[in-house]
Each structure stands twice: as structure tokens, then as C-alpha cells.
Amino acid sequence: MSPAELQSKTAHPVLAIENLVTEIRSVRGLIRPVDGVSMSFPAGKIVGVVGESGSGKSMTAFSIMQLFPTSAARVAGGRVLLGETDLIGRSPEQMRAIRGSRIGMIFQDPTSFLNPVLTIGRQIEQQLEAHRWTGGPPAGDRGQSYANRVSELLTSVGLPRDVSTRYPHQLSGGQCQRVGIASALACDPDLIIADEPTTALDVTIQAQILRLMMRLQRERAVALMLITHDLGVVAEVCDYVYVMYAGRIVEEGDVRSLFAAPQHPYTRALMSGVLSLTGTGNIGFAVPGSVPDLAAPPSGCRFHPRCPHAMPRCSQEAPPLFDRPSGRSACWLHDEATP
Amino acid sequence: MSGTYETKHAETGSAPTPLIEVTGLHKQFASGGRFRRSRRSVHAVDDLAIRIHAGETFALVGESGCGKSTTARLMLSLQQPTSGDIRYKGTPLSMMSEAERRDYRRRVQVVFQDSNSSLNPRKRLGTILTTALTVSGAVADARRAVARAHELMEDVGLSPSASFFDRYPHELSGGQRQRVGIARALAPEPELIIADEPVSALDISVRAQILQLLQRIQRERSVAYLFISHDLSVVRWVAHRVGVMYLGRLVETGPVESVFTRPVHPYTEVLINATPVADPERAQLRHVHVVSGDVPSTTERPSGCPFHPRCPLAVETCRSEVPELLPVGEAHAAACLRATERVEGLRLP
Ligand SMILES: Nc1ncnc2c1ncn2[C@@H]1O[C@H](COP(=O)(O)OP(=O)(O)OP(=O)(O)O)[C@@H](O)[C@H]1O
Ligand SMILES: Nc1ncnc2c1ncn2[C@@H]1O[C@H](COP(=O)(O)OP(=O)(O)O)[C@@H](O)[C@H]1O
Ligand code: SF4
Ligand code: SF4
Ligand SMILES: [Mg+2]
Ligand SMILES: [Mg+2]
Numbered sequence: 201m202s203p204a205e206l207q208s209k210t211a212h213p214v215l216a217i218e219n220l221v222t223e224i225r226s227v228r229g230l231i232r233p234v235d236g237v238s239m240s241f242p243a244g245k246i247v248g249v250v251g252e253s254g255s256g257k258s259m260t261a262f263s264i265m266q267l268f269p270t271s272a273a274r275v276a277g278g279r280v281l282l283g284e285t286d287l288i289g290r291s292p293e294q295m296r297a298i299r300g301s302r303i304g305m306i307f308q309d310p311t312s313f314l315n316p317v318l319t320i321g322r323q324i325e326q327q328l329e330a331h332r333w334t335g336g337p338p339a340g341d342r343g344q345s346y347a348n349r350v351s352e353l354l355t356s357v358g359l360p361r362d363v364s365t366r367y368p369h370q371l372s373g374g375q376c377q378r379v380g381i382a383s384a385l386a387c388d389p390d391l392i393i394a395d396e397p398t399t400a401l402d403v404t405i406q407a408q409i410l411r412l413m414m415r416l417q418r419e420r421a422v423a424l425m426l427i428t429h430d431l432g433v434v435a436e437v438c439d440y441v442y443v444m445y446a447g448r449i450v451e452e453g454d455v456r457s458l459f460a461a462p463q464h465p466y467t468r469a470l471m472s473g474v475l476s477l478t479g480t481g482n483i484g485f486a487v488p489g490s491v492p493d494l495a496a497p498p499s500g501c502r503f504h505p506r507c508p509h510a511m512p513r514c515s516q517e518a519p520p521l522f523d524r525p526s527g528r529s530a531c532w533l534h535d536e537a538t539p
Numbered sequence: 540m541s542g543t544y545e546t547k548h549a550e551t552g553s554a555p556t557p558l559i560e561v562t563g564l565h566k567q568f569a570s571g572g573r574f575r576r577s578r579r580s581v582h583a584v585d586d587l588a589i590r591i592h593a594g595e596t597f598a599l600v601g602e603s604g605c606g607k608s609t610t611a612r613l614m615l616s617l618q619q620p621t622s623g624d625i626r627y628k629g630t631p632l633s634m635m636s637e638a639e640r641r642d643y644r645r646r647v648q649v650v651f652q653d654s655n656s657s658l659n660p661r662k663r664l665g666t667i668l669t670t671a672l673t674v675s676g677a678v679a680d681a682r683r684a685v686a687r688a689h690e691l692m693e694d695v696g697l698s699p700s701a702s703f704f705d706r707y708p709h710e711l712s713g714g715q716r717q718r719v720g721i722a723r724a725l726a727p728e729p730e731l732i733i734a735d736e737p738v739s740a741l742d743i744s745v746r747a748q749i750l751q752l753l754q755r756i757q758r759e760r761s762v763a764y765l766f767i768s769h770d771l772s773v774v775r776w777v778a779h780r781v782g783v784m785y786l787g788r789l790v791e792t793g794p795v796e797s798v799f800t801r802p803v804h805p806y807t808e809v810l811i812n813a814t815p816v817a818d819p820e821r822a823q824l825r826h827v828h829v830v831s832g833d834v835p836s837t838t839e840r841p842s843g844c845p846f847h848p849r850c851p852l853a854v855e856t857c858r859s860e861v862p863e864l865l866p867v868g869e870a871h872a873a874a875c876l877r878a879t880e881r882v883e884g885l886r887l888p
Contacts, residue, residue, distance in 0.1 A: 407813035432815025473747030486747035
């Protein structure tokens, strides 16, 4: 990609979500795993979404793609803007075309989306066919150009070309995840959503995969949404980060400033629970309790039952995101009007 | 876990008989495919030696399949070693009377990664704990067991115990279930708790709570831990000494401080480099040497140094010569043919 092209690609967010609300009908009532979430994904940047399990990270990703693990879930409000167009309300066919061509996906368990009875090469080719990929040489034999594209993709993720003739069970976990990345890149998407892409991998393989993703993002100026529960991974690879708690964003900011001066009590608690490689001795403050049940979320600020700074106001009103020097943080402590 | 152990030994200054001493431990599985041709032997644990003192935390780290859990099962007598020796306070397991064995099984307890699958889903917490107390012989009568179960619950933070006593495991969060697992391990009054990835399945905030609990238990009861983990940052915080395993072998061992700040074995350094650091100012993944190649399989063990196909420092002799675990510093040993050069400052490329 030429410097000029790179420049133009990095100008606006590739995708932005505004006030997104997602609901799931469940036996325990209506739950809102995503409750008024806004995020922005600029080209050429790695944006981290971090939070403990059940905080709504995956549901946010599913909502962007409108592809839910359960038919009981639906987007109930807000917008998902891909460039100028709102994806909410698109037909399933339109969404199918967008997924895989403009938005690539990488999952935690790479084997779950690979077809066990097809070779790796055939699976990537099918994807190129389905999206009528035309990035190759315009004339000539389509089949041939697809095959070339497959080799090119496998090479770019550090796999030998002959992997295209192999079946998923003949690959290791790390190799499967590389295939997952190759397949997410197949149609040159603008945004890649990676949901815990290295959580199931050993640490040396995780390092290889993270390095690969950093390289590809740099070379292709693609926007990358990296969902993880690991603050170490965020600090190592992300440019910007959203911290989620119980379906809402509690803090966001540029990675360096956010780690240097976390604003929200929950972010601070998370960081004190992080055990760094240089630390030793006693574990710092551990926030009591655990992530709340979304069927009966706490009133007001959802962190208030666990927060060491909670005030009467915190259980009555949900705090908005206040501007901070490092980004934004949803806590009443930042409000001038708080007594 | 910090505190008690070091200070105690600094005072006495002598090396007491270890609580547990493992020497020359081997475990081979006849495994592989269903067809004879592909059937190979898996050398899951290969000539392992570990010593754990009372009140100490010894951590075993390494990538998946390197033999950590197999080591745990051998020490718990859940599996029999192919060869080798496990001594408890100086007495080899193989020489123990039936009564001594029973006592050993009582004094060595286990906490698993996922207490959910190790807790009987049809039993209430109270029953789980009173059973553990009476079966092990830790308490004599049922009334005493109920009182003791309540104490244990309070001890591990399941408080007030009355509100937990009649619950079933599925009525608990992951962190609470892990507390039950710990309470059950504590019931027989163990001297060693083998904790196999005890916090790996937990969220960050809950993980910190459980690690704090384990540290407090050690302070109060001076129980020893064999702490198994693939996460070096957790190990750094909780362990006194650490052993790094690769393909069934111990490749480096020593005090946590010296192994983590002055790793001698290239694999140890590779593991440290690959571990994400939660500080963007010190982010390292972009710069450090990242090892190539996959986590190896025990069925295809390389000749010579088992790490040579991935080792950035490998030389010709590494293909043929098997390095032995040799001293490289104060209580610090490594199994690398280039250990001397490393100690003198040879860096990874
Ligand atoms: N019963 C068995 N039969 C055959 N092979 C086995 C058996 N148990 C373990 N192995 C093999 O022994 C090796 C070590 O396994 P082990 O479970 O000890 O690894 P581990 O270090 O605990 O890994 P993880 O981090 O994934 O838990 C592996 O190659 C495994 O496949
Ligand atoms: N398949 C499902 N059916 C019903 N509820 C679900 C389903 N998947 C997720 N949820 C709910 O959505 C919430 C957020 O889940 P998720 O987005 O998967 O969290 P995260 O990815 O942050 O761990 C969870 O608390 C859960 O209650
Ligand atoms: S709003 Fe109140 S309860 Fe919520 S984080 Fe801030 S101080 Fe704590
Ligand atoms: S013996 Fe050779 S291959 Fe093995 S770790 Fe040392 S330098 Fe590397
Ligand atoms: Mg998820
Ligand atoms: Mg294991």
C-alpha cells in the first residue's frame, strides 16, 4: 500500500457504533448485554475491548455483525456505521455480503469455524467465491487466481503453502489460528474483529500470533478490534482501549495514558489485580465480589456494590462518560457537582 | 508465597529433610494411534527431580503437554510412575506401610483448575466438606464435622457460612467454587497442596482474591504448595522456587527471583519474553526474540537437547548431546550445553 493510500485510509473511522443496545429474551427476563455502547475503529489502529467475562465484549462484536449465538438476541437501538451506511436494518443477505468481505472475523476457537471435511485451501477459495473476490488479475482463469490468492494469504500469515492441501485436524492450534487470520484477510476487509484470538494458545504461540496481527495491521492499514480479558495483551499491542463492565463502557482512552493514570475505580481495581512479571510479594488490593448478573443489574453505577468509593448518588443515577485528560471515564467522582 | 518460608530458613540456617523429594521420576504412556505402526511411547515425565520444603511454594511452569499435570498425578498417587522415587519426609512411597500411605494421601491434597468438574453436582457444600473431614479422619464425629465445615467456609471467604452450607455447586460463581475446592483440600489438614492451574479459569479480579487467599492460608498454616501454572506472571508473585519444564524434563530450576531476572536456559528467556507485560511503556513483544515453531509433541521428541529445533542459540552438538541439569548459581540449575556462556552474558539474538 502506498503512503498516500495509507494516509487516506487512516483519516476516518472505518466503523463506528453509536449508543448500541442489544437485548436477549431469557427465562429470567430481558437482559441487556450491550447497553448504550459507543466505539470507534480507525484504520491502521488496534482498538482493544477489555473486560471480565460476561461484560458484553462478544455481544458487542456479534451486534456489529448482527450474527448472534441465539435467536433470542436482537439489536434494540443505536447505529452501526460502516463508512456512511448504517448496518442496522440491513437484510440478512446484505449482511452476509458485508461479513467476510468488508468485515473479517477471528475467533477464540479457530477450529469451530473450519469445516473438518474440506481442505484449508478449498475453504478459503469458497470464501473468495462467495464474495466474488476480484482483487486478483482481472483476466484469465478465475480458479487459477483463487489458488494464487490462497498461497499468497497462507504465506502472509507465515504458513507453508502446502497447508492448503491439508485438513483442519492435521494442524496445530497455532496453525489453525493462522488459517483463521488468513481467512479473515481473504477479501481485504476494512475491519477485522478478533474475539479472544489468543486465549486458547500457549504463550509462545500467542506471542507469534500477536506479532503477526501487529504486522498485518501495519502493512494493510486495516482497523482491528481486539477483544481480550488480558490487560497485558492490551498494553502490548493496542493503541486505544475501551474498558467494559456489565454491558457498559466504564472507561476509554489512549493506551499509554490509560495505563499511566487509570481514572475509573474499576479500571484501577483491575490493574491492581494484574500480576506483573517484575512484581513479587503480596498481591495488591483485590476488589471484592464478582461481575453482576445482568438479569438483575445493580441500579445507577453498575460497579457500586463493589466500589470502595461508592456514594449515595452512585446507586441512584448512572454516571455518563466524563472527559478526562487520558480519555473518558464514567464515574461520579469526576463530576464537579458531586459534593 | 512470601514471608514465612524464607524468614524461617534464614533463622535456622540448616537444610532440613524436604517434605517431598522426587528423584529420577519417569512416566511413559504406551500411546499413539490405534494402529501398531503409529503406536509410539509418550515420555510424559522424563527424569524429574523436585524437592519441596514445608511451608514453601514450588511452581512448575511450561507449555501445554509438557508434563505438569502428569507430575501432579504421580505425586498424588493417582498414577504409578514407570520408575523413580517419591519420598515423603524421607520415606519412599514404595516402602510405606498401608497406614503410612493413608497418612500420605491425607497430607497431600489437590486443587484443580476447574473445581466445577471436581465437585459432585448432587451434593450440597456442607456435605462435600463434612465428608472430606470424616473420610480423611480429620474429625472423629459428625457433630464436630459440621462445626468444622462452617469454620472452613468462613476461612476461605464463604461467609456467612450458613448461607452457603446448603447450596449446590451450580449455585455458586466460579470464584466461589474455587473457594470450595480450597476448603475441601484444607479439610484433611494437609502439609502439601498441589494446585494445578488453580486460577487459570478465573477472571482477573477474582484471580487476585483467590491468590490472596492461598497466600493467607500459607501464612497461617505453613502449608507447602506445588503450584502448577502456564502463567509466569502469577508464578512470579506466588512462588519461592520455580521449575521450568519442557517435554517432560526440567530445563531450569532455582529461586524465582534469580530464574526470572537471570534466566540461563534459552527456553526460560523465551517464555519470559513471550509473556505480555501490562505496561505500555515496557511493552516488549514488538522487540524481543519470539521463538518460532510450535509447542512440540511428546511423541516426536527431538534428539539431543529437546529444545534444539526452536532454540535461537542451538549449535551442532545440541542435536546429539542431551544436556544435564547442572548448577549455574546459588541453588540455580539449568540444562543447556551453552549454560556457561549464558552465565557469562551470551544473549539471545
Ligand atoms: N493417560 C495418558 N495416556 C497417554 N498420554 C498421556 C496420558 N496423560 C498424559 N499424556 C501425555 O503426556 C504429556 C503430558 O501431559 P500433561 O497432562 O502432564 O501436560 P500438562 O503439562 O499438564 O499440559 P496442560 O498445560 O495442557 O495441562 C502429553 O503429551 C499428554 O498427551
Ligand atoms: N447465547 C446466549 N444466550 C443468552 N444470554 C447470553 C448468551 N451469550 C451471552 N449472553 C449474555 O450476555 C452477557 C454478555 O456476554 P458476552 O458478550 O459473551 O460477554 P464477554 O464476551 O464479555 O465475556 C452475558 O452476561 C450473558 O448473560
Ligand atoms: S460512580 Fe460511584 S460507584 Fe461508580 S465507580 Fe464512581 S464512585 Fe464508584
Ligand atoms: S543445549 Fe543447545 S539447543 Fe539446548 S537450550 Fe542450550 S543452546 Fe539451546
Ligand atoms: Mg466473550
Ligand atoms: Mg495440565
